[in-house]
Amino acid sequence: MITVKQLSHHFEVGKKGQKTILPVLKDISFHVEKGEIVAIVGKSGSGKSTLLNLISGFIQPSEGEIWINDQRVTGFTEAQFADFRLEHLGFIFQSFQLIPSMTAFQNIELPLTFQGMDAAKRKELTKEMLDKVGLIDFQDHYPSELSGGQQQRVSIARALVLNPPLILADEPTGSLDSETEADLLQFIQQLNRELGTTFLIITHDDAVAGIGNRSLTIADGRLLEDGDSL
Amino acid sequence: MRLKDRFSFVGQNIKKNKVRTFMTILATAMGCAFLIVLASIGYGLQQTVVDDTMEQQIVTQIDVHGHEGKDGNYQPLTVSDIEYMESIEGVKAVTRKKNLQQMPVYQIEDYQIEAETVVADFPSELKSGLELHEGRLPKEDNEIVVGYDFANYLHSESDGEAIYDEEGKLKKEYQYKGKLIGKTIKMTVSKGEEAGKEQTQTIPLKIVGMTEKPTREWMEDAKVYISQQVLVEVEAFTGTAKGVIPDSDYEAEDDSNTFDDVKVYAKNLEGVEAISKQLDNANYATYSVVSEMKQINVLFTIAKAGLILVGTIAIVIASIGIYNTMTMAVTERAPDIGIMKAIGANPKTIKQIFLLESSYIGIIGAIIGTIVAYGVSLLVNSGLPLILEMAFDEELPEGLKFSSIPATLVLIAVGICLLVTILSGMRPAKRATKIDVLKAMRREV
Numbered sequence: 001m002i003t004v005k006q007l008s009h010h011f012e013v014g015k016k017g018q019k020t021i022l023p024v025l026k027d028i029s030f031h032v033e034k035g036e037i038v039a040i041v042g043k044s045g046s047g048k049s050t051l052l053n054l055i056s057g058f059i060q061p062s063e064g065e066i067w068i069n070d071q072r073v074t075g076f077t078e079a080q081f082a083d084f085r086l087e088h089l090g091f092i093f094q095s096f097q098l099i100p101s102m103t104a105f106q107n108i109e110l111p112l113t114f115q116g117m118d119a120a121k122r123k124e125l126t127k128e129m130l131d132k133v134g135l136i137d138f139q140d141h142y143p144s145e146l147s148g149g150q151q152q153r154v155s156i157a158r159a160l161v162l163n164p165p166l167i168l169a170d171e172p173t174g175s176l177d178s179e180t181e182a183d184l185l186q187f188i189q190q191l192n193r194e195l196g197t198t199f200l201i202i203t204h205d206d207a208v209a210g211i212g213n214r215s216l217t218i219a220d221g222r223l224l225e226d227g228d229s230l
Numbered sequence: 231m232r233l234k235d236r237f238s239f240v241g242q243n244i245k246k247n248k249v250r251t252f253m254t255i256l257a258t259a260m261g262c263a264f265l266i267v268l269a270s271i272g273y274g275l276q277q278t279v280v281d282d283t284m285e286q287q288i289v290t291q292i293d294v295h296g297h298e299g300k301d302g303n304y305q306p307l308t309v310s311d312i313e314y315m316e317s318i319e320g321v322k323a324v325t326r327k328k329n330l331q332q333m334p335v336y337q338i339e340d341y342q343i344e345a346e347t348v349v350a351d352f353p354s355e356l357k358s359g360l361e362l363h364e365g366r367l368p369k370e371d372n373e374i375v376v377g378y379d380f381a382n383y384l385h386s387e388s389d390g391e392a393i394y395d396e397e398g399k400l401k402k403e404y405q406y407k408g409k410l411i412g413k414t415i416k417m418t419v420s421k422g423e424e425a426g427k428e429q430t431q432t433i434p435l436k437i438v439g440m441t442e443k444p445t446r447e448w449m450e451d452a453k454v455y456i457s458q459q460v461l462v463e464v465e466a467f468t469g470t471a472k473g474v475i476p477d478s479d480y481e482a483e484d485d486s487n488t489f490d491d492v493k494v495y496a497k498n499l500e501g502v503e504a505i506s507k508q509l510d511n512a513n514y515a516t517y518s519v520v521s522e523m524k525q526i527n528v529l530f531t532i533a534k535a536g537l538i539l540v541g542t543i544a545i546v547i548a549s550i551g552i553y554n555t556m557t558m559a560v561t562e563r564a565p566d567i568g569i570m571k572a573i574g575a576n577p578k579t580i581k582q583i584f585l586l587e588s589s590y591i592g593i594i595g596a597i598i599g600t601i602v603a604y605g606v607s608l609l610v611n612s613g614l615p616l617i618l619e620m621a622f623d624e625e626l627p628e629g630l631k632f633s634s635i636p637a638t639l640v641l642i643a644v645g646i647c648l649l650v651t652i653l654s655g656m657r658p659a660k661r662a663t664k665i666d667v668l669k670a671m672r673r674e675v
Binding site for chain 1: 231232234235242246566569570571572573574576577578579667668671
């Protein structure tokens with residue numbers, strides 16, 4: 001599903017003419033199989049979020065290459081990556097990233113609209129997702145009218161509505177209390193079992209890492225271990 | 231993403247900033263209305279001038295004033311010239327008139343009039359489309375046709391100045407009230423004084439027809455149309471060409487066979503230009519309403535282009551408002567744009583949504599501007615003549631139109647409006663596509 005080969009990345013910091021190179025990731029290689037839940041763990045500033053952003057195509061790597069679903073996504077143009085994301089990737093963010101002026105229904109419907117689906121089909125799929133995440137009664141609520149857990153459920157529903165083979169989650173439980181966190185993790189496992197969706201989860205939380213088939217640890221931009229089967 | 235959904239997005243975005251969008255639309259509408267009203271004055275005046283010119287003249291008519299001789303001077307037209315003109319392809323008729331070089335006195339019963347007299351070639355007049363108001367065309371040499379207003383100037387011989395009104399027209403009660411057709415009228419011509427006594431000759435003529443009423447209200451036709459034979463008779467009496475009253479300075483010139491008024495009639499409007507060109511090439515001095523129209527249209531096209539250019543400046547100023555509105559919209563929605571891009575919105579789609587939004591402002595502004603411009607035009611056309619008449623105490627020319635908005639002007643204005651608004655929305659739309667996803671989601675844009 002995901003193959004990362006000798007991936008390195010650095011940021012240029014400082015003013016123009018006085019820039020310094022700040023290495024973030026160094027020679028990272030790993031592979032994620034279809035249907036796996038893989039946790040990437042590490043301390044703050046270890047480079048795990050940068051790794052996720054590189055896989056997501058939000059930034060381009062300095063070196064190395066990334067393959068998703070047998071497609072080399074490194075070198076994709078912004079437009080190509082946008083289309084690729086729509087078809088293959090779903091995102092769950094720590095801060096939910098819902099559009100505040102849209103209702104729960106409209107937020108979930110958004111990827112379907114971008115895909116050019118007709119309104120009737122969109123409505124059907126969105127309702128189905130709302131039902132699945134248990135928010136059918138909250139469909140007309142704006143994000144500000146929902147709890148953190150409910151917002152994250154909307155975010156998950158939006159990520160899953162197009163049934164992508166891969167979900168990238170960045171600290172999905174970071175903004176949730178322990179009870180809601182447990183519910184959400186259970187929900188992720190259920191989706192993985194029922195739909196066979198692959199999850200790549202960035203976390204520093206052991207409980208989150210615990211639901212994965214295996215975890216990859218990053219420290220100082222380097223991958224420490226790979227393949228610890230749980 | 232479907233077009234319908236893009237429109238729905240635009241609608242949602244506009245709803246979020248109703249007042250700002252309304253003000254931008256208002257500015258665009260004012261710019262568009264200003265452009266249309268300004269240019270409509272050019273269109274209105276052009277229409278007035280063109281209509282006026284067309285009404286005064288027959289559009290298929292070409293006036294031929296003379297022929298340029300080898301010495302560079304214009305020579306009067308003769309029968310050979312007429313024959314040449316008749317041979318040109320597309321010519322329907324060539325009418326020719328000779329003016330009697332004195333004003334004979336015409337007398338019927340106790341009424342009389344001094345009238346301009348011309349010799350017309352009636353067969354060619356008939357071919358050119360001449361129609362009579364009453365009666366028929368002359369068949370005999372002593373038969374004549376009189377102008378439509380001839381009777382209005384026939385007055386009693388003994389009447390003094392009191393018979394005329396303020397405008398110099400004969401008062402109704404003094405006008406001849408009898409029928410003219412079929413009546414015999416005496417034409418008295420003079421050849422000046424001999425031994426202190428005026429030498430005159432009276433020729434009896436029969437009125438058989440009356441010309442059509444002139445097309446314009448202010449035009450009058452009180453002429454008398456006589457035959458060539460009557461002219462010969464007058465010339466025989468005066469001993470001069472075309473009946474000139476001889477005096478000590480008179481030099482006999484053989485211009486009896488030259489024509490004073492020659493008109494070529496084309497079969498259709500399309501033929502006028504070609505015939506005019508051929509006549510010009512053959513060194514004839516011509517004038518046609520078509521050539522005048524050309525000059526008028528060129529002049530007004532330049533004027534209209536200038537007015538449209540000035541009006542466009544108003545739209546360009548309004549476009550600054552659109553640019554500002556769209557830039558603010560992009561800045562405000564940067565986090566949303568970031569989220570959309572993250573979940574798979576194509577940058578092209580985002581650009582199109584913003585372009586659609588600026589186009590929407592342009593279209594609505596142009597529609598409102600056009601409606602307002604029609605209203606202003608209506609007010610100008612109905613109100614301005616009244617104000618001017620009251621201010622200057624003078625009646626304005628009949629049919630004067632200050633403002634006219636043809637469909638082409640609306641299309642030009644809407645086109646300019648749309649182009650300017652799309653261009654002004656282009657940069658903000660491009661900026662929207664360049665928004666960094668990560669920065670936008672961190673609310674750093």
